[in-house]
Amino acid sequence: MNTIVEVISPEKLLSHWQGHRNLTRKxxxxxxxxxxxxxxxxxxxxxxxxxSELLAMGAPGMKGxxxxxxxxxxxxxxxxxxxxQYLEKWDQATEEINQxxxxxxxxxxxxxxNLFGHxxxxxxxxxLYIIDNEIHHRxxxxxxxxALGIQPPFFWER
Amino acid sequence: MNTIVEVISPEKLLSHWQGHRNLTRKxxxxxxxxxxxxxxxxxxxxxxxxxSELLAMGAPGMKGxxxxxxxxxxxxxxxxxxxxQYLEKWDQATEEINQxxxxxxxxxxxxxxNLFGHxxxxxxxxxLYIIDNEIHHRxxxxxxxxALGIQPPFFWER
Numbered sequence: 001m002n003t004i005v006e007v008i009s010p011e012k013l014l015s016h017w018q019g020h021r022n023l024t025r026k027x028x029x030x031x032x033x034x035x036x037x038x039x040x041x042x043x044x045x046x047x048x049x050x051x052s053e054l055l056a057m058g059a060p061g062m063k064g065x066x067x068x069x070x071x072x073x074x075x076x077x078x079x080x081x082x083x084x085q086y087l088e089k090w091d092q093a094t095e096e097i098n099q100x101x102x103x104x105x106x107x108x109x110x111x112x113x114n115l116f117g118h119x120x121x122x123x124x125x126x127x128l129y130i131i132d133n134e135i136h137h138r139x140x141x142x143x144x145x146x147a148l149g150i151q152p153p154f155f156w157e158r
Numbered sequence: 159m160n161t162i163v164e165v166i167s168p169e170k171l172l173s174h175w176q177g178h179r180n181l182t183r184k185x186x187x188x189x190x191x192x193x194x195x196x197x198x199x200x201x202x203x204x205x206x207x208x209x210s211e212l213l214a215m216g217a218p219g220m221k222g223x224x225x226x227x228x229x230x231x232x233x234x235x236x237x238x239x240x241x242x243q244y245l246e247k248w249d250q251a252t253e254e255i256n257q258x259x260x261x262x263x264x265x266x267x268x269x270x271x272n273l274f275g276h277x278x279x280x281x282x283x284x285x286l287y288i289i290d291n292e293i294h295h296r297x298x299x300x301x302x303x304x305a306l307g308i309q310p311p312f313f314w315e316r
Contacts, residue, residue, distance in 0.1 A: 005264050006165065007164065007282055008166065016286060042301065042305040043304060044304050106163050124166050128174060129314075132178070135290050140300060143199050147199050155294060
């Protein structure tokens with residue numbers, strides 16, 4: 001008999017993350033073009049700016065983890081000027097994340113990597129931070145959508 | 159040599175969650191008493207109502223998982239009428255979660271449990287859902303605080 005003796009496998013953690021990324025993609029799609037770039041509450045960043053942060057963390061974070069690079073964190077939001085461009089970049093990142101992930105062995109998750117030359121933590125902690133940060137900012141996007149009178153996608157739709 | 163061959167240990171996942179719960183506690187504390195119960199944006203629930211949901215999921219969810227009960231989900235927000243009562247209940251839940259968690263073996267995370275008689279998924283998926291749902295709603299609390307002109311705690315403060 002084969003007993004599974006792990007809390008979560010690398011494959012399942014990836015599909016958990018990609019499920020969240022799929023939901024975030026739906027939230028991006030739900031914004032009207034103008035509001036994606038301009039709407040905000042209480043002096044916060046627009047959802048496009050928040051999305052730029054997520055894009056700068058996801059695939060580049062995985063690259064840094066897998067290649068053990070310490071390239072500083074860098075957002076390139078000025079490059080993207082339409083929702084369509086964000087969605088394209090989002091889908092590219094989906095592929096890149098999958099590719100980098102396939103190079104991680106289960107032992108690697110407990111190795112310490114100095115992500116972005118700044119976050120010197122075990123790989124699993126850096127990855128959970130990236131996922132949690134996405135959930136956090138997407139939750140803020142839900143409030144923006146509600147304030148705009150738009151029904152956000154269901155939280156459990158992945 | 160002992161090589162760690164797991165993505166995350168049960169102990170680390172618990173401290174990850176309790177770190178998030180500690181941050182959520184700070185967000186509750188940051189609300190003025192009145193706004194905790196009354197402030198909302200776009201027809202959403204107040205942060206006290208969101209906190210009631212989190213309280214109904216955390217410790218009761220762990221109880222359901224450990225005791226394999228299918229007790230339906232039930233919020234008792236009407237019972238709590240001050241922020242102080244919420245914080246007390248939050249701290250009780252911290253202890254209860256720790257106690258239930260200590261009864262979980264690593265093999266249990268892949269067992270399927272019909273949480274609240276409705277969410278028939280592996281334990282790890284139910285637990286991640288509970289954590290992610292907390293991050294999601296707390297992110298919404300951040301927007302409420304910003305809209306109220308209050309600086310929320312740093313996201314990385316756990």
